[in-house]
Amino acid sequence: MTQTLFDGLTVPYEAQPSHVENFMxxxxxxxxxxNLSTGGPDGGVNLSVSQLDQESIVPNSNFKxxxxxxxxxxxxxxxxxVSGNINYSLEKNNMPVTMNNQVLNIPTVIYTIAxxxxxxxxxxxxxxxxxxxxxxxxxxxRTNPFLTTDPDKRINNSQRDRVYGxxxxxxxxxxxxx
Numbered sequence: 001m002t003q004t005l006f007d008g009l010t011v012p013y014e015a016q017p018s019h020v021e022n023f024m025x026x027x028x029x030x031x032x033x034x035n036l037s038t039g040g041p042d043g044g045v046n047l048s049v050s051q052l053d054q055e056s057i058v059p060n061s062n063f064k065x066x067x068x069x070x071x072x073x074x075x076x077x078x079x080x081x082v083s084g085n086i087n088y089s090l091e092k093n094n095m096p097v098t099m100n101n102q103v104l105n106i107p108t109v110i111y112t113i114a115x116x117x118x119x120x121x122x123x124x125x126x127x128x129x130x131x132x133x134x135x136x137x138x139x140x141x142r143t144n145p146f147l148t149t150d151p152d153k154r155i156n157n158s159q160r161d162r163v164y165g166x167x168x169x170x171x172x173x174x175x176x177x178x
Contacts, residue, residue: 003116006125006136015115022119023110023145027057043074046085056095058106060151064092079172086165096148097156106145113142122146 003013016022033050047070054063071085096106117136125134126146133147148154 005117005121006134009121009125011118011121013116016118019110019113019115019117019119023059023106024057025059027055029054039073043072046071058096058149060149060155061095063095066090079174081170081172082168083170084165084167086163089160089162089164091158091160091162093158093160094151094155096154106148109142109145109148113137126150 001013002010004010030053031050033048035046035048037046038044048067049069050067052063052065056062067087067089069085069087071083073081073083075081122136122144123146125136126144128134133144136142136144
């Protein structure tokens with residue numbers, strides 16, 4: 001028994017191994033940090049450095065972040081304290097553009113695709129000769145997951161540099177009972 005797919009391609013009509021296992025991948029998260037601090041009776045300083053490296057279960061997707069933070073507190077007088085911190089964060093995000101919609105949503109496609117659809121053929125037939133998407137289904141709102149994860153066309157590569165912090169002056173007003 002055979003089935004005819006997109007562009008008239010005929011393949012055997014037989015169940016394929018797990019689409020989830022064949023498309024998704026094992027992922028990891030590594031988080032490292034170090035914190036140094038010193039202080040005395042009137043104040044202290046803290047320095048922290050951290051790094052996060054997260055690989056997604058979705059191919060060609062990852063998230064990396066590095067942070068550096070410096071904080072302090074100091075009693076200037078018995079009643080006046082000053083404290084503050086400054087932080088720097090660098091984030092690099094490589095993720096498919098899905099934005100909570102059904103069209104580009106990879107799990108929706110992977111979990112609802114017929115188990116007779118060979119994923120290898122979807123990978124090989126992602127684009128036509130003009131570079132346009134090949135629709136594998138009569139449902140136009142089901143995008144080929146290999147198109148969604150194409151690092152040259154659909155992956156959202158973003159980088160964010162941030163500096164943020166705060167400063168606090170605290171004065172202790174005391175109440176006198178007359």
